[in-house]
Amino acid sequence: MVVPLFDGIQPLDVVGPHEVLRIATYVAGGRGYDVELVGVRPGPVRSETGLDLVARSGLPAGPIDTLLVPGGGGARRQGPPGSRGNETELVSWIRHVAPQTRRLVSVCTGAFLLAAAGLLRGEPATTHWRWAERLSEEHPEVDVQPDPIYVRSGRIWSSAGVTAGMDLALALVEEDLGPDVAQSVARELVLPVRRAGGQSQYASPVWAPPAPRPSVRAAQDIVHAEPAADLRVPVLAARVGMSERHFAREFTRLVGTPPGVYVERVRVEAARGLLESGGLTVTAVASRAGFGSAETMRRAFLRRLGVAPDHYRRRFAGRPGIAGS
Template sequence: MNQRRVAFVVFDGFQSLDLAGPYEVFQQTRRYTCQIVAARPGLVRAGSGLPVHAEHGVATLDPDGVDTLVVAGGSGVYEARNDPALTAWIAAAGAGARRVTSVCSGAFLLAATGLLDGRRATTHWARAGQLAREYPAVTVDADPIFIRDGRVWSSAGVTAGMDLALALVEDDLGRDVALAVARHLVLFLRRPGGQSQFSVALWSAQPATDPIRAAVSAIHADPGARHGIDDLAAHAGLSPRHLQRRFTAELGVPPGSYVERVRVEAAQRALAESDDPVEAIARRCGFGTAETLRRTFHRRVGVAPSDYRDRFHTRGTP
């Protein structure tokens, strides 16, 4: 049985779970040969201090023949992308690999080689804006857990690398094998929701002018208050039509959509930090009824309010 060759790229300051999680997923199938490569062979320390032995260095490992390239992320990625030998090896391996992938901020290393140019990609929600600014040739989508664009795959932060690896296994070996691995590792085969369930203000731009700042400040000060177009126009000192146009131009979303998102985030905080009934949270956050909150929450976050509370509720945690 032919073994597919998976090369994991690491560097000093990499995120250990970006390596260990996907590595375990691939190894569970016994159908892949996993290799760890760094700028030089030997000890590489993760950002947490965990020591890992890279058996290969870029000077001695042939980049040809890599089936799947997996580039880890971590705090050291910004220095690593300035290593010409490492980036040259990634570019060479990526050019010939059947699949090129990144985990978390590993997308910065792929972007530095040009492998993400003209493609849609994701990364950790907290780094998405930076990736978009520094690499404008990349279309960055901050919400998905992972994205496939042709032969290039990218994933969100840390544990999302395991979601990505399961998807790669399913693509290669079928759903039954991927499901068996997921069950053994006690994982979702397909995790519900996107990154927006884990972050606050992930998506929001900043207003550029004082009138729009005034409207935005009013929304955030009391998400449950009346925030129709006439109300926001009064806060901004603009006509409703002018407010609609400028708000959308500066923030990239119309006022109604922005209000809805802020209310969802307020509900997220309330669900995680309080024991209040969903009905009370719905009224306080401007949804009116629990059913309206449930429908909006599921559309925006991808999970039900009760599921979100089960995952993120912190009150009374020992």
Template structure:
């Protein structure tokens, strides 16, 4: 069976949200046909009106036809600035709401989740979007169970992916479900991609720390943590340093910063270790000691909790370009 994918494009679309999944599905179709197997995909770029649309990078994409009616296979909604600003009752949102009951599967890439949310399709569902916009999605659509660290999420027939290139991860997952693991593996090899990416969005996004707390004593504790992550930062000692009882300090820090002090310390230490692993040649054990973890095993558990990957795997994936044998500026 050939799977029909309908992909709406609009002014302000992110072009890679369109081209990335399109390429995954095109190559999957090629491998199916080369193997003499039935299946594959037809991908239709559609728009409010046929013709060119201007992406948010200035690249022109062409809607080959109007927004269709009737049953479709997969509705794949890309993101971009034009998706985030789609009004609830305007743009392609009414069409998405109308066509949704007639789609076998509904997919969003990156901030295409804002379109699905505006259409009411994500209420009560787990979903994700680009890490930079997860907070806004949760604030504007509180009925959505936003998963900020997921690369992609499936809930029944509704799928959503994280930012930009994560749309290719999601497309590979669609291929694996529709055409089998062997075709997905072949496509991944062709595109030099992992079939399943290790870890979540947090391994790619620089953490956004809480702003300095308005209370001076709590702000002082934050400064102490950032100034020397390797120091003894146990909660009783931090509380004593800023002249508060342990119980009151823990309560106030959590209220003003949004996370308990022990969790905050671990986040800062993980970020410090990330930088050392990316830029230097220290052993994992040495990095753990310099960042206050005490042991490599403690740091490994923290990395798995926060980033979904072990420190040695993180280093192999995110080592600096010059150390990894890539091009330098020389």
């Protein structure tokens, strides 16, 4: 895996995925990733937080297995919109090596670099929610999806900001080395084992292992990605091609909790995120999180958190955030 560095980079976009991949390689007995930090010129690169990262070599000619492009303020200043004649050396290099690269990955505002290189034309992609509107304005040819934690379209992967790069890295590990290795890495790093790509950037994670059986794992992903959908056991069982009774039994055995309990936990976490962001009534939050009514949500909150939704919102709504990368 090749990771290009540049001035104004967000260091967590590099260090977070790097640690996920390093530990995955160890867990897999050395069968994993060789991460190479490169730059337009070898040497130290100043991040936007003041932390120096070091490019061990210049930009390689290719071929490359996986190119992981980080974000940061420097990414948004690279390759301004317009003709190719305005490209920076980094954007030009990304565009040149892309045809020789098996998998293209952006973290946070690294999507601006892939877009500037013309690689996201007609593709769905995400970035940090704070910068999604700007990405869409500067690159209207990109199908910008501001809500998901990460998005995959064929060989192109993109993630939201800050820690979402680690979620994306875990998804890469699961695809490359299997769910058992990804689960071991998440436990080692004390990370949520399962944050499906379609889950909202605003939602808090539910701690649960990915089921080893693909059909049950698919049901978990459906629940996280679509908490407001009809998630009754008969509906979920039909969507993953299992009988209702067998699905309920296997889900409980492999996940450790019945489907209905799991769905309620995910919906509570989704509602927490919506309440924290403010701007919606409790009734609207209940609808968006899949509870159907404010009273149903109130009972779930009291059962799970010991506090009513309106009290939760008064305590946590409008908490100051950090600047997006």
